[in-house]
Structures are given as structure tokens and as C-alpha cells.
Amino acid sequence: MTEPVTTTKTTAPVTPEAVVRIDGLSKSFDGRLVLDDVRLEVGRGRIVSVIGQSGGGKTTLMRCVNLLERPDKGTVEVAGEVVHEGGRTVCRDLARLRRTVGMVFQRFHLFPHLTAVENVVLAQRKAGIPEQEALERAVALLRRVKVAHRALAHPDQLSGGEQQRVAIARALALKPEVLLFDEPTSSLDPEATREVLSVMRELAADGMTMLLVTHELPFAREVADHVVFVDGGRIVEEGRPEDVLDSPAQARTREFLASYGTAS
Ligand SMILES: Nc1ncnc2c1ncn2[C@@H]1O[C@H](COP(=O)(O)OP(=O)(O)O)[C@@H](O)[C@H]1O
Numbered sequence: 001m002t003e004p005v006t007t008t009k010t011t012a013p014v015t016p017e018a019v020v021r022i023d024g025l026s027k028s029f030d031g032r033l034v035l036d037d038v039r040l041e042v043g044r045g046r047i048v049s050v051i052g053q054s055g056g057g058k059t060t061l062m063r064c065v066n067l068l069e070r071p072d073k074g075t076v077e078v079a080g081e082v083v084h085e086g087g088r089t090v091c092r093d094l095a096r097l098r099r100t101v102g103m104v105f106q107r108f109h110l111f112p113h114l115t116a117v118e119n120v121v122l123a124q125r126k127a128g129i130p131e132q133e134a135l136e137r138a139v140a141l142l143r144r145v146k147v148a149h150r151a152l153a154h155p156d157q158l159s160g161g162e163q164q165r166v167a168i169a170r171a172l173a174l175k176p177e178v179l180l181f182d183e184p185t186s187s188l189d190p191e192a193t194r195e196v197l198s199v200m201r202e203l204a205a206d207g208m209t210m211l212l213v214t215h216e217l218p219f220a221r222e223v224a225d226h227v228v229f230v231d232g233g234r235i236v237e238e239g240r241p242e243d244v245l246d247s248p249a250q251a252r253t254r255e256f257l258a259s260y261g262t263a264s
């Protein structure tokens, strides 16, 4: 060991490696630009929250990350691997990408003919995980999202909050490196919203990497490391939650937040 010892600063936050890196991303539908040159990074263990009006391109952005939607331009990198570049999908193993990226949707998208526990087992079975291991893991995850007592119920026997928690357990089943949430509480009543946010708060505390679209601004302020305001397909403003949400620099952000305060 002849190398000189360099002192590392322990006080400055270390920039974590990016689990998701998006650069120059554009996407049109029927000739209409819905994402325009978007750049975004989610570092390991970080929580990035995307906010903005309906129609602004938030869902399309999330769908581009796990290639449910194919970007027209730009780069998408997940866990150090380029999955999309210059209008071409270069990821050879989409199944592996989907294991790396867990997604939770506004509408839970559980299989109606399967019980809660079977919904969580299924994803693992498809990934080749042995049945007994998949079952044990499903039960443990249902416990973690506090819905184990409903393991044998079908989705139509579950409340919205319970269904969404099962959907979170399913998203966790393949040990993803990042979880995407697209307005996970916007179809839920206030009590169910609280239950789901409480589970997400615990995941955040456990160090889960998350990219989260939400209308729950107080929640974004509380858990996010970084808030991104998207409008008309562009990132208008981004930064620390307290800066973007409490003293935004851009008039458009102020306008959005003001309209928000009076929205039902
Ligand atoms: N598959 C699609 N085909 C055509 N237009 C779409 C499609 N998906 C989304 N759009 C349009 O793209 C724009 C952005 O939509 P979306 O990403 O869902 O916004 P947000 O999630 O912010 O509400 C909207 O104008 C929407 O109508």
C-alpha cells in the first residue's frame, strides 16, 4: 500500500450512483410533443417526486423508464445499463429490466381471479423462483405492507387501500432496485391514502430508491430528496422540496401550486 492516503470528507453528502438516468428524452404522440428534452436522475436510495398538472407527461415519463412506452429520442439508463438510446431500445433483456424496476399504478391492476397472495406469487413464478420460496416471500411482503390478514381474499373483496398495498407487495416481490409510483393514492379515500402513504414512508425509511408521481404535496415535501415540476412535457423547475414547493423560482410553478391549493 504505497498509495498516498486521501482524506475523504465525511460531512458532505456523497452523490450516489444513479439507478435511473434519463437524458434528452423526447416523445410525441400523433405528431404532438408530450415530453421535450427531459433530463432526470434518481440516485441510489434517493426519492425523486414528479409533480405537475394532468396531461403534462408524467405518466409517459414513468412508462418510458420501464419501456412500457418507447421514447423517440434520448437515453434511458437503469442500474448502469443503457436500455434505450437514440430512438432504439438497446436492452436485450426486457424481463430483467422489469425485475429491476417495480411499478405501482394509480389503478392497482391486480389479477381479479387470483387471491392477494397469489398475485404476489405470480410475478415470482414467472421469474422462475421456486414455489415454496415465492410463497414465503409473498407472505412476508404482505406482512410488510400490513395486509397479511387478507392474503386469501380476492381483489374485489379488498378495499382500495388494501389492493394498493398488495400491488406494492407485488412490485417488491422481485427485489427491484427502484420503485416507480404513478399517483398511487389518487383513486383512494383519505383513510386509504394514509395507509398507503404510511407503507411508502416505511419503504423510504428502509432506503428504497423511488421515482414518485404524486399530488400529495405534503408527502412529497416530507419524503422526497428532490422535486421536479413538469409542465407541458418539460421540466420547468426542480430542486429541494422546500425550495420548489415553498419558494418556487418560476412563475409557472407558483401558478400551479396556487391553483393546487384551491383545487378540490
Ligand atoms: N398512448 C397515447 N396515445 C396518444 N396520446 C397519449 C398517449 N398517452 C398519453 N397521451 C397524451 O400525452 C399527454 C401526456 O399524458 P400523460 O403522460 O398521461 O400525462 P400526465 O400523467 O401528466 O397526466 C396527454 O396529452 C395525453 O393525452
Ligand SMILES: [Mg+2]
Binding pocket: 058, 059, 060, 182, 183
Ligand atoms: Mg398520469
